[in-house]
Amino acid sequence: MKYSRILTVQDISCLGQCSLTVALPVISACGAETCILPSAVLSTHTGGFSGYTCLGLTDEMKKIISHFDVLGARFAAVYTGYLADGNQVDVVLDIMRRGLGDLLIVDPVMADAGKLYPAFDSAFVNRMKELCSRADIILPNITEACLLTGIEYRTEYDEAYIRSLANGLISLGAKRVVLTGVGYGADSTGVAVYDGQELFYYNHRRIPKCFHGTGDVFASAFTGAYVGGKSEREAAVIAADFVLECIQNTLGDEEHWYGVKFEPCLASLIKRLK
Secondary structure (H helix, E strand, O other): OOOEEEEEEEEEEEEEEOOHHHHHHHHHHOOOOEEEEEEEEEEEEEOOOOOOOOOEEEHHHHHHHHHHHHHHEEEEEEEEOOOOOOHHHHHHHHHHHOOEEEEEEEEOOEEEEEEEOOOOOHHHHHHHHHHOOOOOOOOOOHHHHHHOOOOOOOOOHHHHHHHHHHHHHHOOOOOOEEOOOOOOOOOOOEEEEOOOOOOEEEEEEEOOOOOOOOHHHHHHHHHHHOOOOHHHHHHHHHHHHHHHHHHHHHOOOOOOOOOOOOOOHHHHHHHOOO
């Protein structure tokens, strides 16, 4: 397993097990030095909590990357999650323009279940298209893939539909696509990996309950595994299995509705990477 330095760009939700509070421990467990560039600070994540506070950090992000550049800091990968607004796309592109990152991995966090998150609009989608067009790997869910490609969102579909989404994302400019939440039946879900030619699909059991932060768990585990030397397919399988284990570890705890209890599963993730 390679020892690398990864910069992850996303928000700090102080309570709620998502974004940086997931990315930092998960990527670290994968054996990488994990550096952070916070896009915003929130008291909690926005899924189910009310009255949360939010402070965007766009101006501070610009100062931080300028300091990184002066220091000569360089990263094997830059991995982006939740960006607070479209202007932060320019910050990420500036990171890559400066040559601070060798690889750009984008989780285009903006939508789920057929609709945009309340904080975003069509202008943000267009900015995310621009970011994804520069990415080496993108990690959208079905809804985000539809918004990025303009293809109609469906809850029932076949492999041809998934292939059309994947081709649309490659046409956008992304070099590789890892599409999450792909299920061809009611009892299963999985992940599709596409390189422009071959479509690889990994299927596993679907647990019919919504858990916040699982996309962040997947993206972080994928990034850590991939930068650590696993192939895209291997990293996708490791990340998918890890997410399922975290969900199973949380089932039955009705008080833990705001995320998944991933921390007790980190030892298992480390074993999966060997």
